Amino acid sequence: MTEWLGPEEWQAVQLSLKVSATAVAASLPLGLLCALALAKGRFPGRQFLNGLVHLPLILPPVVTGYLLLIGFSRQGPLGALLEPLGISFTFRWTGAALAAAIMAFPLMVRPMRLAFEAVSPELEAAAATLGASRLRVFVTVTLPLALPGVVAGAILAFAKAMGEFGATITFVSNIPGETRTIPTAIYAFLQMPGGESAALRLVAVSVTLAMGALLISEWLSRRIARRVAA
């Protein structure tokens, strides 16, 4: 694989995997919480939360990227807050992960939410009458029954993160070895004379990864239906 891909291309693939894995792992707890709140919660501001979660899906990615840039630059409100702690996102791979996480968030939450909604409240009530606290009900009943949907959401988010372009390039630019992921690398190769073949190889990698992720998530979604019916 390393011989088939050039060193720059291979670097982009590795970076993309690192950025996407980090994005999914870091946003998973918040994604679960949002999905659970949207599926089971009855609180004021639920519709607002729903809108907020879906916003990156509807906004032009360049807008999301620009908002991140404003928010997390050294002078920005969040950037200024995080800088004394030694945390910086601008023009770093962690910034690429942050952009990917935000862009992938709606895709992660949606299947998880549907899966949580499919878990019958009657079963959760039964668990409570058997002495289980809300946390134990979640860990032993809700989460296992919703697991295929949770995994599907994570995989979908991973695939989306692998392909994120607009917000990433706006927020953290296109720095080889730091923020040049597969899509930004393809873009860079296409700007270069004679870069088409490298771009095409990355396109092939991209298509394979995306297709694989979609197939796995489809297969898991079908399993959830069978499991809930049982």
Next chain:
Amino acid sequence: MIAIHVKKRLGAFDLDAVFEAAPGVIALFGKSGSGKTSVINAVAGLLRPDAGRIEIDGALLFDKAARVDVPVHRRRIGYVFQDARLFPHMSVAKNLAYGGTHDRDRVIEMLGLAELLDRRPAALSGGERQRVAIGRALMSDPRLLLMDEPLSALDAERKAEILPWLERLRDEAGLPILYVSHAASEVARLATTVVVMEAGAVKRVGAVSEVLSDPAAVGMIGAQEAGAVVHARIAGLDRIDGLTELALSGGRIVLPGRLGSLGTHLRLRISAQDVILSRDRPVGLSALNILPAEVTALDEGPEGVAVGLQCGTDRLLARVTRRSARVLGLEPGLRLWAIVKASAVAPQDVGGAV
């Protein structure tokens, strides 16, 4: 003592149920929509009353005035749902142990669960599922067991299979049970106390033999379902004709089939529509079961007259048309003969004694 007062407005329906009962099997009995399930949901903590108080054997679970509302998982109330609600992703053994392992071996033995332990709920029959649900609730060591029509989703055969387990539970576990049902035969067979509910309110509380044989309760129970519960001892077995002779306090009756061994005590439900009344001792009748009785009470309803009878120490209930009541000149104190149709006692109406 079980003391319950639940007040709750549910849309256009007003629930305001108050009753007290000694521990035992307390049947919440009434037509569907009378508020029975809402009452036990309130006891379990799954429904929060607008007002009221729930106390089980000295443990205060809810008191609006004193702002007590113990959360569901701390109430120690076992709940057997109509639809079992087993966890589909766990084996029977894991389902059973979910709420604890109190008296594990005895529960498994008592409910006959040993062969089911490795199976998944999807591979169980309806009756088996209910038995596992009962076992699961028992192993959580509850202070009270709630059962919401645990048999209604089952066919007659499965019902007949599970009823003896419930009788065993009543007789062996010594656990108070609040049992929701709209089937008089189940109530007659299992309950010690009956709480009759109608339109969200408690209409009647009393011992099972007293409430079910009360003519005034026929309207609440439903004319088809009405019937008294009597206690009987097997006094003779006729193997040639396949009959069982039962000694009641007021006389003897003969029923088809072998109902048990000699000397066994039974409780028997005799449906009101299967009791015929006669002023004179009938002769030349195919029915063999003729008991002397005295009219204790009459209640005229839209569908006829319910007649309460004293027969020895037992009470019987009969239903006659208004015209028959006039012709017979029925009035309290009248001595007459009650004829019980021998073929009329259904097998599900014969249960173990208490």
